[in-house]
Amino acid sequence: MSLDDRVAGVSCREVLAQLGDYQDGALAADARATLEAHVGACANCAAFGGAYGGLVARLRERLAPRPLDADRAARLAARLAKGD
Amino acid sequence: MIRAAAGDRPAFAAIVDRYGGQVFHLARALVRDDATAEDVLQDTFLAAWRTAASYRGDGAVASWLYAIARHAAHRHGRRADQISTDDRSLEALGAAAGWGQPDVLAIVARGEDRAQLEAALATLPDDDRLALWLHHVLDQTFDDTAKVLGCSVAAVKSRLHRARLALAASLRQGGDHVAR
Numbered sequence A: 001m002s003l004d005d006r007v008a009g010v011s012c013r014e015v016l017a018q019l020g021d022y023q024d025g026a027l028a029a030d031a032r033a034t035l036e037a038h039v040g041a042c043a044n045c046a047a048f049g050g051a052y053g054g055l056v057a058r059l060r061e062r063l064a065p066r067p068l069d070a071d072r073a074a075r076l077a078a079r080l081a082k083g084d
Numbered sequence B: 001m002i003r004a005a006a007g008d009r010p011a012f013a014a015i016v017d018r019y020g021g022q023v024f025h026l027a028r029a030l031v032r033d034d035a036t037a038e039d040v041l042q043d044t045f046l047a048a049w050r051t052a053a054s055y056r057g058d059g060a061v062a063s064w065l066y067a068i069a070r071h072a073a074h075r076h077g078r079r080a081d082q083i084s085t086d087d088r089s090l091e092a093l094g095a096a097a098g099w100g101q102p103d104v105l106a107i108v109a110r111g112e113d114r115a116q117l118e119a120a121l122a123t124l125p126d127d128d129r130l131a132l133w134l135h136h137v138l139d140q141t142f143d144d145t146a147k148v149l150g151c152s153v154a155a156v157k158s159r160l161h162r163a164r165l166a167l168a169a170s171l172r173q174g175g176d177h178v179a180r
């Protein structure tokens, strides 16, 4: 098991380098197909890609901003009214 | 919208109402405690009120506010210095994030817990954490994230990849030390 392993014509190292663009939907169609063929046949990259994508989803879900609480909003309004 | 709000207190109050929570949470990600984040929140909207009349950008209100908040947070001091992820190879970041390890999916389970996620984020360099917040939490486009960070879109994409790997690595390493 090494990042130099080649599966479906690309190394795990290359897949790791492109994983961000893949996650962001920024890979061209042919590069995406090549990456997906590798991941479909490489257990390490499949597991890692799943964890990577899962972590991004947790960021969105778990850190969603909440509205200001009433006290903080009132202090902000007071400072803005005062103007300094 | 911003120019419409210049000098118009009810219109500006609507902006404060809509974006106050986002600005506070972004500030909280950039400074060390709630009290400082509240100072940044107030400074941000005060500066926004004063500069709304001269605002000539074509961007969205949100990214305009976030850029002001970033500068305000810097004036209140940075978190402790961190090692830039730029100095680490992708291979090293991938290995630290658990590539090839049987328990790699544990980072997703740890990320379910907001406190563990925030603790892991706190270990990242400021710009890595800011990029993750802007793009993934505050839904800023690559373009708007790049404007707030003052860098290119390509640099944002590269930073996001490194920051996600570093976050995964931090979750793996720090998970046992976070109070539950």
Ligand SMILES: [Zn+2]
Binding pocket: A007, A011, A012, A015, A038, A042, A043, A044, A045, A046
């Ligand atoms: Zn692989």
